[in-house]
Amino acid sequence: MTESVYKIIELVGSSPVSWEEATQNAVKSAGMSLRDLRIAEVVTLDMKMENDRPAVFRSRVKLSFKVLAE
Amino acid sequence: MTESVYKIIELVGSSPVSWEEATQNAVKSAGMSLRDLRIAEVVTLDMKMENDRPAVFRSRVKLSFKVLAE
Amino acid sequence: MTESVYKIIELVGSSPVSWEEATQNAVKSAGMSLRDLRIAEVVTLDMKMENDRPAVFRSRVKLSFKVLAE
Amino acid sequence: MTESVYKIIELVGSSPVSWEEATQNAVKSAGMSLRDLRIAEVVTLDMKMENDRPAVFRSRVKLSFKVLAE
Amino acid sequence: MTESVYKIIELVGSSPVSWEEATQNAVKSAGMSLRDLRIAEVVTLDMKMENDRPAVFRSRVKLSFKVLAE
Amino acid sequence: MTESVYKIIELVGSSPVSWEEATQNAVKSAGMSLRDLRIAEVVTLDMKMENDRPAVFRSRVKLSFKVLAE
Amino acid sequence: MTESVYKIIELVGSSPVSWEEATQNAVKSAGMSLRDLRIAEVVTLDMKMENDRPAVFRSRVKLSFKVLAE
Amino acid sequence: MTESVYKIIELVGSSPVSWEEATQNAVKSAGMSLRDLRIAEVVTLDMKMENDRPAVFRSRVKLSFKVLAE
Amino acid sequence: MTESVYKIIELVGSSPVSWEEATQNAVKSAGMSLRDLRIAEVVTLDMKMENDRPAVFRSRVKLSFKVLAE
Amino acid sequence: MTESVYKIIELVGSSPVSWEEATQNAVKSAGMSLRDLRIAEVVTLDMKMENDRPAVFRSRVKLSFKVLAE
Amino acid sequence: MTESVYKIIELVGSSPVSWEEATQNAVKSAGMSLRDLRIAEVVTLDMKMENDRPAVFRSRVKLSFKVLAE
Amino acid sequence: MTESVYKIIELVGSSPVSWEEATQNAVKSAGMSLRDLRIAEVVTLDMKMENDRPAVFRSRVKLSFKVLAE
Numbered sequence: 090m091t092e093s094v095y096k097i098i099e100l101v102g103s104s105p106v107s108w109e110e111a112t113q114n115a116v117k118s119a120g121m122s123l124r125d126l127r128i129a130e131v132v133t134l135d136m137k138m139e140n141d142r143p144a145v146f147r148s149r150v151k152l153s154f155k156v157l158a159e
Numbered sequence: 160m161t162e163s164v165y166k167i168i169e170l171v172g173s174s175p176v177s178w179e180e181a182t183q184n185a186v187k188s189a190g191m192s193l194r195d196l197r198i199a200e201v202v203t204l205d206m207k208m209e210n211d212r213p214a215v216f217r218s219r220v221k222l223s224f225k226v227l228a229e
Numbered sequence: 230m231t232e233s234v235y236k237i238i239e240l241v242g243s244s245p246v247s248w249e250e251a252t253q254n255a256v257k258s259a260g261m262s263l264r265d266l267r268i269a270e271v272v273t274l275d276m277k278m279e280n281d282r283p284a285v286f287r288s289r290v291k292l293s294f295k296v297l298a299e
Numbered sequence: 300m301t302e303s304v305y306k307i308i309e310l311v312g313s314s315p316v317s318w319e320e321a322t323q324n325a326v327k328s329a330g331m332s333l334r335d336l337r338i339a340e341v342v343t344l345d346m347k348m349e350n351d352r353p354a355v356f357r358s359r360v361k362l363s364f365k366v367l368a369e
Numbered sequence: 370m371t372e373s374v375y376k377i378i379e380l381v382g383s384s385p386v387s388w389e390e391a392t393q394n395a396v397k398s399a400g401m402s403l404r405d406l407r408i409a410e411v412v413t414l415d416m417k418m419e420n421d422r423p424a425v426f427r428s429r430v431k432l433s434f435k436v437l438a439e
Numbered sequence: 440m441t442e443s444v445y446k447i448i449e450l451v452g453s454s455p456v457s458w459e460e461a462t463q464n465a466v467k468s469a470g471m472s473l474r475d476l477r478i479a480e481v482v483t484l485d486m487k488m489e490n491d492r493p494a495v496f497r498s499r500v501k502l503s504f505k506v507l508a509e
Numbered sequence: 510m511t512e513s514v515y516k517i518i519e520l521v522g523s524s525p526v527s528w529e530e531a532t533q534n535a536v537k538s539a540g541m542s543l544r545d546l547r548i549a550e551v552v553t554l555d556m557k558m559e560n561d562r563p564a565v566f567r568s569r570v571k572l573s574f575k576v577l578a579e
Numbered sequence: 580m581t582e583s584v585y586k587i588i589e590l591v592g593s594s595p596v597s598w599e600e601a602t603q604n605a606v607k608s609a610g611m612s613l614r615d616l617r618i619a620e621v622v623t624l625d626m627k628m629e630n631d632r633p634a635v636f637r638s639r640v641k642l643s644f645k646v647l648a649e
Numbered sequence: 650m651t652e653s654v655y656k657i658i659e660l661v662g663s664s665p666v667s668w669e670e671a672t673q674n675a676v677k678s679a680g681m682s683l684r685d686l687r688i689a690e691v692v693t694l695d696m697k698m699e700n701d702r703p704a705v706f707r708s709r710v711k712l713s714f715k716v717l718a719e
Numbered sequence: 720m721t722e723s724v725y726k727i728i729e730l731v732g733s734s735p736v737s738w739e740e741a742t743q744n745a746v747k748s749a750g751m752s753l754r755d756l757r758i759a760e761v762v763t764l765d766m767k768m769e770n771d772r773p774a775v776f777r778s779r780v781k782l783s784f785k786v787l788a789e
Numbered sequence: 790m791t792e793s794v795y796k797i798i799e800l801v802g803s804s805p806v807s808w809e810e811a812t813q814n815a816v817k818s819a820g821m822s823l824r825d826l827r828i829a830e831v832v833t834l835d836m837k838m839e840n841d842r843p844a845v846f847r848s849r850v851k852l853s854f855k856v857l858a859e
Numbered sequence: 860m861t862e863s864v865y866k867i868i869e870l871v872g873s874s875p876v877s878w879e880e881a882t883q884n885a886v887k888s889a890g891m892s893l894r895d896l897r898i899a900e901v902v903t904l905d906m907k908m909e910n911d912r913p914a915v916f917r918s919r920v921k922l923s924f925k926v927l928a929e
Contacts, residue, residue: 688766689766691764
């Protein structure tokens with residue numbers, strides 16, 4: 090079997106700045122070498138507010154990466 | 160009954176800069192004290208164009224806030 | 230903050246005649262001046278039947294109106 | 300205009316016991332007379348866990364009630 | 370990077386008694402310390418019937434837990 | 440053709456007690472022998488309120504059962 | 510068991526005039542006494558065009574009716 | 580290759596009268612011979628209100644037409 | 650009333666070979682004359698694995714057929 | 720602006736043999752050079768039956784292709 | 790026929806900076822005069838990673854523009 | 860706790876031949892003993908085209924397997 094197979098995991102990243110940075114933080118946390126990563130699809134975006142701290146932007150993403158080389 | 164209850168309202172905010180700022184503008188307009196707010200979930204994002212002005216980013220959000228203290 | 234903000238409320242209107250009239254009845258009941266209203270998006274349509282009266286057409290709509298002037 | 304109009308609001312109720320009780324708590328919090336209420340439709344269910352207290356069942360519902368008599 | 374990251378896994382729990390217990394069984398099986406768990410969101414509910422045993426309630430949930438401390 | 444075929448029907452059951460019992464009531468009403476039934480998938484849950492009687496929990500389910508033996 | 514149970518069937522009705530009439534035609538074809546019918550929920554609407562005849566409006570509905578008296 | 584292929588385009592039509600007429604206006608604007616058209620599927624319906632003119636009914640449709648003869 | 654009405658039923662067919670064959674098996678089991686059938690729309694596809702037999706492809710379809718002649 | 724832009728069109732292809740061939744027929748009909756094409760995403764699958772001819776498998780796809788070189 | 794008709798096309802834009810810029814790049818590529826454009830609705834957002842270049846933010850949008858003057 | 864618990868993972872398999880084979884390749888890559896596997900539910904299907912190689916069929920599936928014996 091020589092075809093590629095990808096695995097998909099779901100993560101929530103956060104950032105005080107933007108949803109783009111929240112998405113990048115989620116990807117960094119996955120701790121994988123960059124060569125295996127492919128696409129982080131946005132599932133949902135939200136903004137969390139708590140009274141004693143600034144709002145936080147959160148991005149829930151599905152992250153796909155190769156598990157079998159072609 | 161001592162359990163928390165949250166109410167959810169739906170708002171559309173806008174900004175010439177970003178969807179993050181549009182979301183924050185929607186929340187500000189709700190005119191509630193920050194201690195009651197919890198989460199602004201993004202429902203849809205769009206960008207409105209009109210020929211005599213710059214494009215506007217709009218964010219439709221569901222905003223939840225506590226209506227009964229725990 | 231000079232950007233527009235819209236609020237969205239959800240209503241169910243009904244009419245013995247058509248879903249167009251059911252939608253207009255929902256909007257009228259909102260009791261707002263017409264200058265603030267913008268769009269009534271149809272969420273669901275149905276027809277209710279009861280044995281002792283004619284069928285009723287119902288329209289569930291999301292009604293948006295301006296809460297902050299531009 | 301003699302047709303009924305319903306308004307729909309969205310609430311999140313919670314209970315340490317069951318999603319049925321969480322739904323009833325959401326309805327009670329709406330503070331309306333029972334004669335106006337009609338249906339609480341479940342939008343989502345979840346269970347919240349925090350390390351220093353028992354799990355809580357939460358029910359997000361859309362609650363409809365009559366705003367114009369027939 | 371000091372922001373929280375959550376991972377989300379999908380599980381199906383079952384119980385002869387209720388969907389609440391099915392959800393708790395799914396969470397228990399995840400074998401994680403309770404301090405890391407956050408929310409079990411219900412994806413689908415069903416009831417399985419087989420002719421030689423009582424019906425079983427099943428709950429498919431998305432379970433989120435912290436993977437990076439704040 | 441020796442493969443199984445299942446038919447799926449949609450029912451709404453109700454109960455004053457719980458959505459689990461409402462689901463079982465829907466299944467009982469289908470009047471089929473238990474050996475043919477397989478799974479009752481929840482489509483929607485709601486709670487109906489009327490002013491002169493207690494709230495009723497309702498479960499809309501898709502019920503599958505074998506129509507061709509393997 | 511004294512609770513009501515409803516069955517739901519899916520039909521497509523058509524009319525050269527309107528989606529309201531298409532929905533009513535679908536209901537009539539179900540051939541049931543009017544006392545058992547309850548609600549026809551619209552699933553999809555379309556308009557079919559064929560070159561040698563006028564366009565036809567079609568309404569796909571889910572029709573619910575009582576199968577067990579309360 | 581002798582099989583039919585259809586192309587699908589998305590249009591928004593409008594009418595002061597009804598969603599049926601709005602759908603027909605969208606189809607007319609496509610400027611195609613009637614023999615190639617097949618089905619206009621409704622995607623969304625709404626009603627637009629502006630303070631200095633009557634409400635307008637709008638229908639967003641997916642219009643399919645043959646691009647390869649059978 | 651001279652317009653066509655279609656009924657829609659939901660079936661699950663299976664095949665060891667392909668989802669196309671699974672769909673055809675579902676249609677055959679419906680036991681209707683071919684002149685009444687119209688379209689089998691795929692709702693979901695899956696592949697069932699059991700340790701003592703080959704994998705089975707399953708297709709859940711909505712099957713429409715004419716109930717009133719034009 | 721050096722970033723890629725893709726356009727997405729929606730097509731329905733058909734084949735008496737399989738949904739894979741139906742998808743390839745839809746792509747061929749688009750009449751574009753193969754270097755611009757990227758992905759054909761399946762939107763819906765169905766099987767059409769007519770009494771005087773064999774069943775036809777149809778695949779509705781969204782076809783993306785590059786409109787601006789990187 | 791004096792009512793407006795809009796056409797909707799689907800595009801994917803990309804940017805190394807943000808989803809807002811990706812959306813604007815998609816709109817620019819459509820090559821239309823700004824007076825015809827109306828709204829770019831976000832369908833999906835993702836972030837593409839390749840090992841030898843920085844991540845790219847991509848925005849899939851539905852772009853509506855007037856095809857018939859009012 | 861004697862009830863079964865299933866875990867669900869999401870994979871993308873590919874094949875130059877068919878979506879059935881793509882699904883089987885995804886399952887094989889999961890590297891689990893066949894006795895634990897249960898069902899591979901199709902989430903999305905697509906066909907990838909690149910100018911210097913034949914089209915590839917891809918299947919994104921949710922694969923469930925037992926994590927606790929009954």
